[in-house]
Amino acid sequence: MPTEVDELTDLLRQNDTDALSARLSEAPARPLARVLRQLGRHDALAVFESFPVERADELFHLLDGEVRGDLLSGLPPALAARYFALLDPDDRAWLCQRLPTDIWSPLLEQLPPDSREATLRLMAYPADTTGRAMSPHVIGVDVDQLAGGALEQVRQASSRTETVYMLPVIDGDDVVVGVVSLRRLVTSDPEATVAQLMKAPAVVVRAEQNQEEAARAVREAQLIAAPVVDEAGRLVGVLTVDDAMRILAEVDDEDAARGTGSTPLRRSYLATSVLELMRSRIGWLLILIVAATLTVNVLDYFEDTLAQVVTLALFVPLLIGTGGNAGSQSATMVVRAMAVGDIRTQDLGRVVRREVATGLLLGLTLATFGLLPAALFAGWPIALVVGLSLVTICVLATGVGSSIPLLARRFGFDPAVVSAPFISTVVDATGLIVYFVTARLVLGIG
Amino acid sequence: MPTEVDELTDLLRQNDTDALSARLSEAPARPLARVLRQLGRHDALAVFESFPVERADELFHLLDGEVRGDLLSGLPPALAARYFALLDPDDRAWLCQRLPTDIWSPLLEQLPPDSREATLRLMAYPADTTGRAMSPHVIGVDVDQLAGGALEQVRQASSRTETVYMLPVIDGDDVVVGVVSLRRLVTSDPEATVAQLMKAPAVVVRAEQNQEEAARAVREAQLIAAPVVDEAGRLVGVLTVDDAMRILAEVDDEDAARGTGSTPLRRSYLATSVLELMRSRIGWLLILIVAATLTVNVLDYFEDTLAQVVTLALFVPLLIGTGGNAGSQSATMVVRAMAVGDIRTQDLGRVVRREVATGLLLGLTLATFGLLPAALFAGWPIALVVGLSLVTICVLATGVGSSIPLLARRFGFDPAVVSAPFISTVVDATGLIVYFVTARLVLGIG
Numbered sequence: 001m002p003t004e005v006d007e008l009t010d011l012l013r014q015n016d017t018d019a020l021s022a023r024l025s026e027a028p029a030r031p032l033a034r035v036l037r038q039l040g041r042h043d044a045l046a047v048f049e050s051f052p053v054e055r056a057d058e059l060f061h062l063l064d065g066e067v068r069g070d071l072l073s074g075l076p077p078a079l080a081a082r083y084f085a086l087l088d089p090d091d092r093a094w095l096c097q098r099l100p101t102d103i104w105s106p107l108l109e110q111l112p113p114d115s116r117e118a119t120l121r122l123m124a125y126p127a128d129t130t131g132r133a134m135s136p137h138v139i140g141v142d143v144d145q146l147a148g149g150a151l152e153q154v155r156q157a158s159s160r161t162e163t164v165y166m167l168p169v170i171d172g173d174d175v176v177v178g179v180v181s182l183r184r185l186v187t188s189d190p191e192a193t194v195a196q197l198m199k200a201p202a203v204v205v206r207a208e209q210n211q212e213e214a215a216r217a218v219r220e221a222q223l224i225a226a227p228v229v230d231e232a233g234r235l236v237g238v239l240t241v242d243d244a245m246r247i248l249a250e251v252d253d254e255d256a257a258r259g260t261g262s263t264p265l266r267r268s269y270l271a272t273s274v275l276e277l278m279r280s281r282i283g284w285l286l287i288l289i290v291a292a293t294l295t296v297n298v299l300d301y302f303e304d305t306l307a308q309v310v311t312l313a314l315f316v317p318l319l320i321g322t323g324g325n326a327g328s329q330s331a332t333m334v335v336r337a338m339a340v341g342d343i344r345t346q347d348l349g350r351v352v353r354r355e356v357a358t359g360l361l362l363g364l365t366l367a368t369f370g371l372l373p374a375a376l377f378a379g380w381p382i383a384l385v386v387g388l389s390l391v392t393i394c395v396l397a398t399g400v401g402s403s404i405p406l407l408a409r410r411f412g413f414d415p416a417v418v419s420a421p422f423i424s425t426v427v428d429a430t431g432l433i434v435y436f437v438t439a440r441l442v443l444g445i446g
Numbered sequence: 447m448p449t450e451v452d453e454l455t456d457l458l459r460q461n462d463t464d465a466l467s468a469r470l471s472e473a474p475a476r477p478l479a480r481v482l483r484q485l486g487r488h489d490a491l492a493v494f495e496s497f498p499v500e501r502a503d504e505l506f507h508l509l510d511g512e513v514r515g516d517l518l519s520g521l522p523p524a525l526a527a528r529y530f531a532l533l534d535p536d537d538r539a540w541l542c543q544r545l546p547t548d549i550w551s552p553l554l555e556q557l558p559p560d561s562r563e564a565t566l567r568l569m570a571y572p573a574d575t576t577g578r579a580m581s582p583h584v585i586g587v588d589v590d591q592l593a594g595g596a597l598e599q600v601r602q603a604s605s606r607t608e609t610v611y612m613l614p615v616i617d618g619d620d621v622v623v624g625v626v627s628l629r630r631l632v633t634s635d636p637e638a639t640v641a642q643l644m645k646a647p648a649v650v651v652r653a654e655q656n657q658e659e660a661a662r663a664v665r666e667a668q669l670i671a672a673p674v675v676d677e678a679g680r681l682v683g684v685l686t687v688d689d690a691m692r693i694l695a696e697v698d699d700e701d702a703a704r705g706t707g708s709t710p711l712r713r714s715y716l717a718t719s720v721l722e723l724m725r726s727r728i729g730w731l732l733i734l735i736v737a738a739t740l741t742v743n744v745l746d747y748f749e750d751t752l753a754q755v756v757t758l759a760l761f762v763p764l765l766i767g768t769g770g771n772a773g774s775q776s777a778t779m780v781v782r783a784m785a786v787g788d789i790r791t792q793d794l795g796r797v798v799r800r801e802v803a804t805g806l807l808l809g810l811t812l813a814t815f816g817l818l819p820a821a822l823f824a825g826w827p828i829a830l831v832v833g834l835s836l837v838t839i840c841v842l843a844t845g846v847g848s849s850i851p852l853l854a855r856r857f858g859f860d861p862a863v864v865s866a867p868f869i870s871t872v873v874d875a876t877g878l879i880v881y882f883v884t885a886r887l888v889l890g891i892g
């Protein structure tokens with residue numbers, strides 16, 4: 001079954017611009033926006049330029065940030081400036097953060113002065129702060145007003161306002177003193193005062209606050225939007241739930257990639273070249289293979305023991321594999337629990353105690369059931385060595401697996417990035433030492 | 447620094463009910479709802495019962511589903527029935543799905559008839575469908591009405607309506623023909639007809655549709671809510687963005703846990719006993735350790751080769767570790783790309799070709815840099831064996847790592863669950879075979 005991507009790629013390869021235009025003339029914008037994600041940069045540009053010009057604004061609005069960036073870099077300057085001006089200030093700030101300066105700087109120059117100022121204001125906030133991701137277009141409702149007046153203010157407000165469903169209530173100094181929902185305004189007596197109708201905001205985000213943290217707060221409180229304030233508590237913008245969802249989806253993508261030592265892809269998978277795929281992964285694999293030479297050293301040190309009892313080598317993959325599995329279970333659970341706020345760095349001692357106890361139970365259970373095949377293969381003395389090592393390795397793996405993410409956080413590293421690689425290296429090497437020392441003691445060899 | 451959890455736990459241990467009540471009398475409900483997540487079932491109940499009764503409704507509303515379930519199971523029947531009745535039908539259906547029948551059945555009996563019917567209606571939808579997670583309380587606006595009339599309908603609507611910001615527009619047969627935002631209604635001429643103001647809905651969800659799929663559609667289209675319809679297109683409910691976010695957060699939690707072979711925890715990490723932690727992980731570890739005996743068999747088969755060249759054993763952890771890392775990078779990338787819809791099962795051939803090419807590049811790069819330490823340790827013949835095996839193992843790992851998630855999906859399994867365990871087993875065992883066969887050929891031994 002040929003997909004839409006295949007179909008468009010074929011038309012592009014055949015250089016059949018008429019057929020391409022005809023094909024696109026009926027194409028609905030939303031599914032096409034998905035298809036553009038999956039095309040290479042050059043193909044995406046060709047398709048966008050063949051799309052009916054009267055619907056191109058709509059299509060551009062539906063595109064991912066990455067695809068928008070590619071198009072802005074490739075379109076004729078006048079067109080690029082036009083589409084750039086159509087975007088919300090937060091989307092423009094996002095692009096400026098990622099595009100080369102020689103692309104975004106002229107685009108910014110050509111904006112109307114107020115749009116340029118709104119964009120620059122967001123860009124002034126440090127990367128990863130809420131200030132970068134918020135919308136500056138927000139209506140602050142005066143606390144002394146009546147409901148009817150506030151509703152009139154919403155009616156008058158520019159159509160560019162990001163949301164009107166959650167309205168921050170401000171005093172004479174622009175300080176946020178409450179929030180009122182449009183629902184409340186619509187269903188209340190127009191003569192009621194805003195002060196009577198407003199509630200304390202469930203979440204107020206500071207513009208300097210970390211994006212991910214703010215997005216989690218919005219999600220957890222199930223809000224449509226949260227007011228964003230400066231250090232003095234004055235209203236500077238709004239963080240809507242869809243911005244929050246976008247931020248959290250990006251974070252999840254990055255964590256999933258980084259958890260296995262890959263760099264997150266800039267474009268969709270099929271639109272990324274094999275060379276880029278390779279580059280996104282080789283870094284950590286190289287570091288890990290260098291770290292893994294530690295296991296070569298350990299085994300080299302015990303080569304005499306190995307030469308005397310070659311059978312010991314048979315259980316090396318099983319033991320370090322189990323250690324790795326147990327360690328990554330602990331690490332994943334702790335990373336998730338930290339992400340949702342169930343564990344903080346000061347819980348380190350408590351978490352490690354629990355994990356070590358869990359590791360002991362896991363090791364004892366696995367050894368009980370894992371001993372039988374070992375005994376059948378290699379006899380009871382080796383089975384005893386394997387069993388004892390297995391218990392120790394499980395305790396070690398859960399202890400290391402749970403403490404590394406917490407220590408990483410305490411020292412300011414991203415727990416999701418460093419955990420898996422560090423754990424496997426530490427557990428593999430120490431697990432082998434445990435195994436061979438146990439073997440020497442139990443089997444009475446040197 | 448003692449945390450709030452420690453403080454409350456201490457008061458509970460001291461059985462000091464007066465001090466506990468005094469401590470809770472000033473406690474704001476929202477942070478306390480978080481603290482309850484982190485207490486054991488028994489402690490959470492004790493804290494809830496000591497909380498000022500006049501604010502208990504608010505606190506109950508802020509709690510997680512799991513904590514609510516624990517409280518409903520432990521509270522006196524009359525109180526449990528009271529809190530159960532306060533919930534939205536979708537929250538009640540969620541609880542009934544998870545609580546034992548002898549708990550939820552009497553609770554359901556005591557509901558007012560209309561609430562009971564609303565709850566049963568949702569429970570009639572199969573698990574994991576949108577019907578289970580949607581709210582049935584939705585206002586359908588008549589397409590023939592004027593904007594002013596529609597706004598009046600919103601004003602009259604029960605305060606239990608889940609959202610009024612996205613209003614489905616229906617014809618005389620309740621069939622959804624469009625949507626209109628409250629913003630549009632408020633800012634338009636009251637004499638305009640709803641038909642003039644409405645738009646085609648960006649997303650319409652079928653009640654039988656998978657929850658996760660529907661939630662992703664709502665997130666991707668950045669909607670506040672989507673109408674939910676039956677097979678005939680008639681309005682039956684609404685899926686709001688906060689329901690969508692809750693569904694996706696649950697899915698992420700489950701995937702993260704299942705990816706390492708754990709069962710997702712029912713409660714927060716610190717509220718889960720060590721025995722439960724152990725139970726959530728032992729299942730897959732046992733399966734994996736049994737599967738890992740395959741590596742013991744492979745090594746046993748090659749024991750003569752090992753006995754002749756013990757040095758070969760030194761590189762076993764490095765080789766299978768690298769295979770595992772490369773394989774899990776591929777698997778993670780493919781699982782993410784499938785989750786966001788960038789890859790479908792019919793792309794299998796294309797994906798595997800790309801991954802095998804990536805694996806070849808990774809293997810060659812790693813072999814080039816990984817050969818040096820091997821050569822220093824073990825001399826060039828062994829280095830050649832290690833290098834050749836490394837390249838083959840990388841190709842194997844990326845091929846297997848990328849195809850297993852796609853094949854799992856095709857055969858109806860959850861790719862996130864089966865991938866990591868299967869990949870490590872397959873890659874470990876075949877990698878060892880590759881290594882020893884290469885060694886026999888290159889070193890000319892038997």
